[in-house]
Structures are given as structure tokens and as C-alpha cells.
Amino acid sequence: MLILKRFVFISTLLFSAAQIASAQNEQFSWQHLPKVSTPVFKKDTLNIVNYGAKADGVTLNTQSINKAIADCSAKGGGVVLIPQGLWLTGPVVMKSNVNLYVSRAALLQFTDDKSQYPLVEGNYEGHAAVRNQSPISGTDLQNIAITGDGIIDGHGEAWRAIGKDRLTDNEWKALTTSGGVLSENGKTWYPSQSYVDGFKTPDAGVIQPGKKLEDYASMKDFFRPNMLVLTNCKKVLLQGVTFQNSPAWCLHTLICEDLTLENIHVKNPWNAQNGDGIDVESCKNVLIEGSTFEAGDDGICIKSGRDEEGRRRGKPTENMVVKNDVVYRAHGGFVIGSEMSGGARNIFVSDCTFIGTDVGLRFKTTRGRGGIVENIYIKNISMRNIVTDAILFDMYYMGKSPGEDSAGDEKVVSVTEATPQFRNFHVDNVICIGAEKGLQVRGLPEMNIKNINLQNLVLKTNQGIDIIEGTGISLKNVQLDCKNTSPLINIENSHDISFNNITYSNAQTLFTVSGKKSAQIKVSNTDVTKAVNKTDFKTGADNNSLTIVK
Structure with a gap:
């Protein structure tokens, strides 16, 4: 018994030391931001x-x-x-x-x-x-x-295709009478037959060995340009200007160094196909400050190449500061991925507001991408009227997680260089008033999302929290005001999960735990008496996988 107590004491001491070290490292990082x-x-x-x-x-x-x-x-x-x-x-x-x-x-x-x-x-x-x-x-x-x-x-x-359901009747009538080509079902307008030819050709824009540019001339209209593209440039400043109505992405900086965006305004229609605000790809030393984005796709987006090609380039987006920015209407407010195969690291996001975006903080990837996204620091984020998830970590971009198909275990695949990784995120002081879900974490069975620390959150949403295939997830000082409370917090095949001071008004079921791999889930400083059911263990989860302590 003495040995057991000593082991518990040492384990607690080590855990506390790790928490202190993490907090000290986070504070150190915010005091030493990248210089541009x-x-x-x-x-x-x-x-x-x-x-x-x-x-x-x-x-x-x-x-x-x-x-x-x-x-x-x-x-x-x-x-x-x-x-x-x-x-x-x-x-x-x-x-x-x-x-x-x-x-x-x-x-x-x-x-x-x-x-x-x-x-x-x-x-x-x-x-x-x-x-x-x-x-x-x-x-x-x-x-x-x-x-x-x-x-x-x-x-x-003049460049973009658009669906009938994305326009008013008068807008659709004016567009279709101006020229262009309608799809066979009459629901999509294309700018020209050249665009249609490209749209119907698999991998139309891929540069094939032995082909010349003129070989693609018949599909020319399909290859919509990004409005501004700067490649391999050093000491770049975009300041004050309004960039609007781009054919595809609005601003695309590729392999640039010392990039500053200050007080710019990016405006794309909400229905602009691939109408990203800015895509910072494989860049180093970046500042985006005091700017406003309205986009047809992601607002502020971080990339580093796609799949094998991106891994071969091997240039992460790194040493980046995003602060005092506003994103209206976009697929995501601040986004990393899904083309992040070269990695992303040392990124600091603070004092931003997202209004009406589909997702607030959006981190997305999928099998085959590879790349490591790490050391991401986020604080002081305000959100309102988010359509889906306030905070989303998603390693099943364009696919389904095992939790959506079944609440059980997915067959584990091998880890290779094509396996993406999300790790070491620190999120502090996020307020979201209005969203479908407060937090969603969807990792891979072979590569969990790891070491995510979230604290001081206020989430007024329809649903609470989903954690699937996560390791080392910590939530502290989280206020949940959710309509759907059955369950309020769902955990699947995740371990080393910590909940400290979770407050809520009521819950039908506070925690649902499922999957054989779920373990070491600790709940502390939380009043569980307000829940009708404290815990519900499903599909192979051990009844001792979750511990509630005062």
C-alpha cells in the first residue's frame, strides 16, 4: 500500500510539473513573438x-x-x-x-x-x-x-460558375440571359463552353509530362486565377487597400518571407466559388494585423502544399502572428489546412472576432496529407452566429470519422510519412455566442490529436463537446450553455483527458464515454449533481475509464 501511495504521489507530482512547464512555455512564447x-x-x-x-x-x-x-x-x-x-x-x-x-x-x-x-x-x-x-x-x-x-x-x-440556389430569382434571370452555358439539369451556370470542357475533364489543370501550355487552350476559362499571387518574395507589405471580387482565391502568398498585411480589407461575395480571403502557403515570418475579411470560402487560411508534392517541398508556414482581425462570413475564421503537408508551426492568433462564419477556429487535414501542425497559440477570440463548430480539429476533412459511422473502433492503419499530425495547441479565452457545436475533436485511430489545452471558454451553442481519438486533451474553466444535453460531453476512444471546472445549467447526461481505448478521463472541480445522469458508458468503454474527483 505504501508503494502504491508513493507511486500515486510521484505521478501527481510529475503531472503537476508538466502542467507548470506547459504554462511557462506558453507564457514565454507570447512574450517572444516572431519579428517581421x-x-x-x-x-x-x-x-x-x-x-x-x-x-x-x-x-x-x-x-x-x-x-x-x-x-x-x-x-x-x-x-x-x-x-x-x-x-x-x-x-x-x-x-x-x-x-x-x-x-x-x-x-x-x-x-x-x-x-x-x-x-x-x-x-x-x-x-x-x-x-x-x-x-x-x-x-x-x-x-x-x-x-x-x-x-x-x-x-x-466573369470567371466563376455558380448554382441557381445561390442567387435570387432576379439575379439568376439576369445571369442566364447574359450568356454562358447552363448545366444539363439547368441548376448551374458556367461562364463558357471552355469552362465546361475543363470541368468535365479529370485532373484538367494537372501539368502532364510532355504537354505544353497551348495543349490546354481549349479549357482555358476553367483555370481561374488567384487574384494576387506572390511567389518566393521577401519583405512584402500589403497595407490599407481593399482587394475584392477575385476569380478564385483572393490573396495567395507562396514561399514568401517577411510578409506584412496591415489594415487591409478583403471582400468576396458569400457565394464566390473557392473565394478564400488569404492563403498563406509555406511562408516564414508573417504578420496579419488590423484587417477585415469577407470570403466565399476560408477567411484567413494557412497552407503548406498538398500530399507528396507538399512534403517534397518541405516548407512549413512558420513564425506567424495574426491579431486584431475581423472575419465576416467565411467557411472558417482562422484556418489551418487542409493542404498542410509541409507543416505549420509557431503561429500566434489573438484578439480576433468572427461573425457568421461556418466554423470559427478550423484545423483540418486528412489521411495522405502528412505534415505536422504544432505549437499553435490562440487567445482572446470572440465569435457570434457560427453556423457549425466554434472550434474544430478535424482529421477527416471531406470524410467521416468512426464516431459518425459507428460508436465503436475503427481498424487502425499504419503510420507513414503520409499520416498527418496535430499537436501542441494552446487556446485561451474564447467566447462563442451561437453555434451548432462548441468543440469537436476528430483524430485518427493511428494518430490521435495530441496535447490540446483549452481554458477559459464560454460556449453558448446547441451541442456541447465531442472528443474522438484524442490524447492529452485538457479543458479548464469551461462554461457550457447548450440546448442539447444528452450528452453534454461525448468522448470516444480517447485517453488522458482532463476536465477542470466545467460549469453548465443542466444536463440530461453529462458524459458519454465509448470505445475500448477510452481511459484516464479525469473530472475535477465540477458539480455533477445537476445532471440527471452523470455518465453513460457504451460500446466497450470501461466503467472505470472516467473518474470524478472533488
């Missing part, structure tokens, strides 16, 4: 008007704008000024040491004439792919910026 270098420019200013540009909404100013940018760079850099007015243009190509300044009330409007956008070898959703040239692009540059208080519009409605 910003570009500096000469004051020399070149006005596009002096290069023949006309703000009449009709003249195509592509040559004038690009000549001004090229001259500015050749002279050692400076500012290229776009004054107030409506400036129609084709693709703009950035150059080193140039600050493209879009004045207040200036509208840089990209043309809907797709012939102005040649096919290029680009990148899309983590793969090398055929694309149309982006409205704004830059490759292998240093010291660049797009600043001002003006508007950049990608004319995305």
Missing part, C-alpha cells in the same frame, strides 16, 4: 498618367501601369501612383523595390476579357497547375508593397 521585417522605399514617385494611362473605364491601361512599375524598379525603386479614377487593366506584374500606391477612391479594375490573361504554369490548392496569369503577380522579388486606401477588383463574376 518590412520594406523601405525611396520617395521618388511615378504617376501612371505620365505613362499614358486614362481613367475612363474603357482604355486598357495594362502597358502604361507595367511600364511605370518596370521603370520605377530600374531606377532603384520608389512609388508608382494610381490616382483617383476608374482604371481598366489587364495583368499587372510587380517588380522589386516598388510600392504600388492605390489612392483613396481609385478603382483598379481588372478586365473581364480573358484573352488578356495568358496561360502560365502556376500553383493551385497545393499542386503545380495550369492557370491563367493572375491579375497581380510577382516572383523572386524583394522589397515590394501595395498600399493606399483604394480598391482592386478582380472581376471574378
